[in-house]
Amino acid sequence: MSAAVNDPAAGLRSRRIGDAVFAGMSRWAGALILIVLAAVAIFLVAQALPALIQGTDEGESFLAYVLPLAFGTVWAAALALAMAIPVAVGIALFISHYAPRRLAAGLGYVIDLLAAVPSVVFGLWGIQVLAPATVPLADWLTANLGWIPLFAGPASGTGRTMLTVAIVLAVMILPIMTAMCREVFLQTPRLNEEAALALGATQWEMITMSVLPYGRPGIVSAAMLGLGRALGETMAVAMVLSPATVISFALVTTQNPATIASNIALNFPEAHGLGVNTLIATGLVLFVITLAVNALARWYVNRRTVSA
Amino acid sequence: MSAVTQRANPLTAGRLPRWSNLAVLAASAAVFGVALGLTAAASGAAFPVPAFVIATVLGYLVLLVLLSRVVEGPRKAKDRLMRNLVVAAFLLALTPLISLIVTVVGRGAARFDIAFFTESMRNVTGEGGGVLHAVVGTLEITAAATLISVPIGLLTAIYLVEYGRGWLARAITFFVDVMTGIPSIVAGLFAFSLFLLLFGPGSRMGLSGAVALSILMIPVVVRSSEEMLKLVPRDLREASYALGVPKWRTILKVVIPTAIAGISTGVMLAIARVIGETAPLLITAGFTQSMNYDLTDGDMMSLPVFVYNSYISQGVDAQAYIDRAWAGALTLILIVMLLNLLARLVAKIFAPKLGR
Amino acid sequence: MSKRIQVNDLNVFYSQFKAVEGVNMVIEPRSVTAFIGPSGCGKSTFLRTLNRMHEVIPGARVEGEVLVDGNDLYGPGVDPVLVRRQVGMVFQRPNPFPTMSIRDNVLAGVKLNNRRQSKSEQDDLVEKSLRGANLWNEVKDRLNLPGSGLSGGQQQRLCIARAIAVSPDVLLMDEPCSALDPISTLAIEDLIEELKTEYTIVIVTHNMQQASRVSEKTAFFNIAGTGQPGKLIEYADTAKIFSNPDVQATEDYVSGRFG
Numbered sequence: 001m002s003a004a005v006n007d008p009a010a011g012l013r014s015r016r017i018g019d020a021v022f023a024g025m026s027r028w029a030g031a032l033i034l035i036v037l038a039a040v041a042i043f044l045v046a047q048a049l050p051a052l053i054q055g056t057d058e059g060e061s062f063l064a065y066v067l068p069l070a071f072g073t074v075w076a077a078a079l080a081l082a083m084a085i086p087v088a089v090g091i092a093l094f095i096s097h098y099a100p101r102r103l104a105a106g107l108g109y110v111i112d113l114l115a116a117v118p119s120v121v122f123g124l125w126g127i128q129v130l131a132p133a134t135v136p137l138a139d140w141l142t143a144n145l146g147w148i149p150l151f152a153g154p155a156s157g158t159g160r161t162m163l164t165v166a167i168v169l170a171v172m173i174l175p176i177m178t179a180m181c182r183e184v185f186l187q188t189p190r191l192n193e194e195a196a197l198a199l200g201a202t203q204w205e206m207i208t209m210s211v212l213p214y215g216r217p218g219i220v221s222a223a224m225l226g227l228g229r230a231l232g233e234t235m236a237v238a239m240v241l242s243p244a245t246v247i248s249f250a251l252v253t254t255q256n257p258a259t260i261a262s263n264i265a266l267n268f269p270e271a272h273g274l275g276v277n278t279l280i281a282t283g284l285v286l287f288v289i290t291l292a293v294n295a296l297a298r299w300y301v302n303r304r305t306v307s308a
Numbered sequence: 309m310s311a312v313t314q315r316a317n318p319l320t321a322g323r324l325p326r327w328s329n330l331a332v333l334a335a336s337a338a339v340f341g342v343a344l345g346l347t348a349a350a351s352g353a354a355f356p357v358p359a360f361v362i363a364t365v366l367g368y369l370v371l372l373v374l375l376s377r378v379v380e381g382p383r384k385a386k387d388r389l390m391r392n393l394v395v396a397a398f399l400l401a402l403t404p405l406i407s408l409i410v411t412v413v414g415r416g417a418a419r420f421d422i423a424f425f426t427e428s429m430r431n432v433t434g435e436g437g438g439v440l441h442a443v444v445g446t447l448e449i450t451a452a453a454t455l456i457s458v459p460i461g462l463l464t465a466i467y468l469v470e471y472g473r474g475w476l477a478r479a480i481t482f483f484v485d486v487m488t489g490i491p492s493i494v495a496g497l498f499a500f501s502l503f504l505l506l507f508g509p510g511s512r513m514g515l516s517g518a519v520a521l522s523i524l525m526i527p528v529v530v531r532s533s534e535e536m537l538k539l540v541p542r543d544l545r546e547a548s549y550a551l552g553v554p555k556w557r558t559i560l561k562v563v564i565p566t567a568i569a570g571i572s573t574g575v576m577l578a579i580a581r582v583i584g585e586t587a588p589l590l591i592t593a594g595f596t597q598s599m600n601y602d603l604t605d606g607d608m609m610s611l612p613v614f615v616y617n618s619y620i621s622q623g624v625d626a627q628a629y630i631d632r633a634w635a636g637a638l639t640l641i642l643i644v645m646l647l648n649l650l651a652r653l654v655a656k657i658f659a660p661k662l663g664r
Numbered sequence: 665m666s667k668r669i670q671v672n673d674l675n676v677f678y679s680q681f682k683a684v685e686g687v688n689m690v691i692e693p694r695s696v697t698a699f700i701g702p703s704g705c706g707k708s709t710f711l712r713t714l715n716r717m718h719e720v721i722p723g724a725r726v727e728g729e730v731l732v733d734g735n736d737l738y739g740p741g742v743d744p745v746l747v748r749r750q751v752g753m754v755f756q757r758p759n760p761f762p763t764m765s766i767r768d769n770v771l772a773g774v775k776l777n778n779r780r781q782s783k784s785e786q787d788d789l790v791e792k793s794l795r796g797a798n799l800w801n802e803v804k805d806r807l808n809l810p811g812s813g814l815s816g817g818q819q820q821r822l823c824i825a826r827a828i829a830v831s832p833d834v835l836l837m838d839e840p841c842s843a844l845d846p847i848s849t850l851a852i853e854d855l856i857e858e859l860k861t862e863y864t865i866v867i868v869t870h871n872m873q874q875a876s877r878v879s880e881k882t883a884f885f886n887i888a889g890t891g892q893p894g895k896l897i898e899y900a901d902t903a904k905i906f907s908n909p910d911v912q913a914t915e916d917y918v919s920g921r922f923g
Contacts (some may be wrong), residue, residue, distance in 0.1 A: 020555065198748055286493070317741075
C-alpha cells in the first residue's frame, strides 16, 4: 500500500487492472450462463436428432411415440392447476385478509413447509397413503357418475390413477402459488380497500372490488408458474401413476397416459442405443412445452404492466 | 327520550349470533353422523369417515347460507359463504401436510436408527443396511453443485447489478428467467448428454449429477443475489467512491458485506431446493449399493434416489425396503427443514441494519 | 336526506392507547363542519368513528355514543355496512378503483345492493352524480375509460361522485384537498359549498383558510403531548373560532403560533 501512496500513477494502474479483472470476471460469469444454455440446447438437439429422424427402435415414428406422453403431461398438469388455483387463492386470501394479524405470518410459514418436502417424498406418500385412500372415491365415482367420460369405469383397484397424480401435483404446486398470490394480495392499496368499505361493502365485496382485480395479474402468473412446475414434475408421477400408452381423459381407470418426465425417469436407467435418443428427444419436447408456458406467462404479465 | 315512539334503530340488521357457526356445524355433524351410521350399521360396513366429513361440511355450508340468507339477507349470506370457503381452503391444504408429516415420521421411525446412518447397502438383501453411501453421495454432489453455482451465480448477479447494461445484460436476464423454468429432468438429460460427449458412453458419475443440479441452482442464486444487491442503498456505494475507493474494492468491501446475509440465505434456500432432487440424479449419477467417495468415478448414490430405488425395486423382504424408503424420506425432510431453518436464522441474525 | 349527528362522551382506543378522549358535539344537518388541529391530534381518527371506518384498523375500538338522528351507530346489533351506506366518506388521497372505468366507479356502491337497474337508470344516476360532483362536463365523453387516467383533482371529484351516488345522509371528508393543486382545491371547495344544501358535511383540514372559507362551524382538536389522548378543545361558529375564540390554545393555533 505504501508504494501506492508514494507513486500515485502505480496506484492508478493497479486500480485499473483490478477493476478490469473484476468486471471481466463478472461479465464472463454471465456469458457462461448463456454458453451453458446454448450448450443445453445444442447437446439435447444433437442427442435427440437420431430419434427425430429414425423414429423409435420399435420402428414407430417419434411423433406417434411422444403424442400420448405430451398429452398426459399437459392433462395431468392442467388437472392439478384446476384443483390448485381456487385453493391457492383461498389460502392466500385467508392469510392476507381473514386470519388474525398475529397468526398470519405463522400460517404462511406452515404452508411454506409444504414447499420444503422433496418430490420423491410426495411420490412415496402419494403411492402409499393417498392412492389407497382414493379407491373408495373412484369406486363411487364410476358407479354413480360413470356416464361422465371423466369418471368412466372400470375403477382402478390400486388408486394409481390420473386423479391421484393430479391431487399430488396440486399439493406440490400449492405453496409457490399461495406465496405469490399472498404477496400481491398484501400489496393491494389500503386506500382502495377502504374506498370499498366506505361505500358499504361487506368483506367479500371489498375483496371482489379491490383485492381480486388488483391481484389478477399476480394470480395469472402464479398459475403459470405452477403449471410450469407441474409439467416438469417427475418423481411423484413416476411413482404414483400406473402408465399405459393411451390418450384418455378418464381419471380413475388403470389406463392412464404417462407424462414425458415420468416416462424418462422410469425408462432411462435401462435405456440404450436409440432408446436413449428417443427419451432425450421427448425431454426436448417437454422443454419446449415449459418454455412456451413460461413465455406466455411473461408476455401476459408484461402486457398488463405496460397497459396499467 | 319519549317512551311513546321508541322506534327500532334502522341501522341494525338481522345478525346470526356468534355461536351459530358452531351450532350449525354440530347440527350437520349430528344429522349425517346418525344417517351414515345407521346405513353403515344396516349394511354391516364400517363407518365411512371421509364421506361423513364431506357431507358434514357441505351440510354445514348449505344450512348456514340458508339461515344467513333468511336472517341477514343475501349479501351477508354470500359474505359468510366466502369466509367459510376461504377457511375451508386453508384447512384443506393442511390435510395433506399433516398426513404427510404423520406418515413420514410414523413409518420412518421404524428404521431411523444408528445402523441406518453407519452402514451402506452393500451385500444387504433383506433387513438391515443403511444410507451412509447415499448421505455421503448427496453431501458430495450438493457441495460440488454449490461450488459450481455460487461463484457463477454471484458474479453474474454482480454483473447485472453493478455493470450490466446493453444487450448482454438483457440477454442474461432473459435467459436466467428461461433457466428457472427448465424442468429438473431436462437438466439431468443435459448433464448426461454433456458427459456422454466428453467421456463416452456409460459415464455415470457424481460430478455429472453436480452439473445437473448446478443448472437448477444457478438461476435461483442469480435471482436472490440480484435482489439482495439491489437492496444495498446507493448512498453506501457513493460514499465509498467519494473516498476514492475503486469500484471493484467497493463491491468486495462494501456492497457484498452489506448484502451477505441475504445472499447466504438465498444460497441455502437454493441448496434446500436441489438437495431433494431425484430425477436428474437418477439419470446422471445413477445408483449403487456401495460407498463411493469419488465424484469422478462411477455411479454414486444419493438420498432421494435411495428413497426412490428402495421403493421401486423392492427385494425379497419387501417391508424392509419400504421401511428404509420411509426412513430415507424422513432423513431427507429433516435435512431440508434444517437448511430452511438455518437460512431463516441467518437472515434474521445477520440482517444488515439499513435503517430503512 | 341530511341528518343531525350527536356525539356523547366518545373515547377512541387503539388497543391500549387512548387516541381521542371525551368528545361531545352536535353537528347540524345541511351544514359544513370543519375539524382543525395539529397533526396527530386525533381529528382524522375521530372522523373515522363517525362511519365506523376506524374498525378497519385492527385493535381500534370506541366507547360512548354517536347518534345519527337519534340512532346510535354503536348500539347493539348495528351493522357497520349499513352505517357506511348512510355516512359516506372521501379520503385524503383520491382512490378510484384502478381496474374500473369512470362509469363503473360511480356505480360501484350502487351495484352492491343488487338492485336491478336498467341501463338508462344507471346512465341517469351516473350523470346526476357526476354533475353533482362538477365532473360531468369533463368526463362525459370518456365514461368507459379507467378512472386512473384522470388528473388528481378530477379523481378526487370522481370519488365524491362515487360517494354521493349511493345517496348518503352524511359526507365525511378526510383532508380531501391535501394531495391536490390550488385550482383543483378551489373546485372541490366550490363543490362542498353546493353539496351542503343536501348533505351534512364534515371535513378534516390542515388548511385554516380552507376551514374559514367552507365551514359554518369549526372544531379545534389538540393534544397535550406525545402519548396523550387528543381532545376537543373548542367547538363554535367558524367566525368566532377565527376571530375571537374562548380558549387561548385555539387562538394560538389559528393565529399560526404553533401547529
